[in-house]
Amino acid sequence: MITVNESARDEVLKLLSADEHPEGSFVRVGVKGGGCSGLLYEMTFDHDMKEGDEVFENNGVKVVVDRKSYLYLIGTELQFSGGLNGKGFQFYNPNANRTCGCGESFSL
Numbered sequence: 001m002i003t004v005n006e007s008a009r010d011e012v013l014k015l016l017s018a019d020e021h022p023e024g025s026f027v028r029v030g031v032k033g034g035g036c037s038g039l040l041y042e043m044t045f046d047h048d049m050k051e052g053d054e055v056f057e058n059n060g061v062k063v064v065v066d067r068k069s070y071l072y073l074i075g076t077e078l079q080f081s082g083g084l085n086g087k088g089f090q091f092y093n094p095n096a097n098r099t100c101g102c103g104e105s106f107s108l
Contacts, residue, residue, distance in 0.1 A: 002029065002073055004061045008080040008089060012061050015045070022047045026062035029078070029091075030069040039072065041091045 004012070004027075016025055028046040031039050049055075052067040065073055076093045 001058065001075070002056050002063045002065060002070075003077045004059045004063060005077060005079045006059065007082070008078045009059045009061050011080040011082075011089070019045070021045050026064050027078075028064045029073065029076075030066055031072045042069075043078075043089055 012027055025045050025047045028042075028044050030042040032042055034040045046064065049064065050066065053064050054067060054070045056063045056065075063078070072095060073091075073093065074095065076091050076095075079090045079092060081087060081090055
């Protein structure tokens with residue numbers, strides 16, 4: 001399962017309503033090759049389900065991930081930081097052995 005903490009939930013709901021996304025839009029997360037640690041996190045808003053998608057509802061947010069990416073993201077928590085040291089969504093992945101300094105890439 002992929003979980004969403006309260007600060008991430010609040011920001012996702014705010015963005016979904018402010019950016020005029022179509023009815024039924026959700027957060028799509030994934031993993032692709034790249035970054036200084038080998039794998040990069042991806043996060044977008046989407047409204048089209050694809051074959052093989054895994055679907056989770058957590059803390060009032062629908063999260064969708066493709067089957068391949070899910071293997072890397074099992075147990076990950078999506079968080080949001082609005083502090084002085086940076087603002088944005090962050091992935092806390094218990095499967096990552098190494099992460100880069102900016103937190104956008106990881107390796108297993």
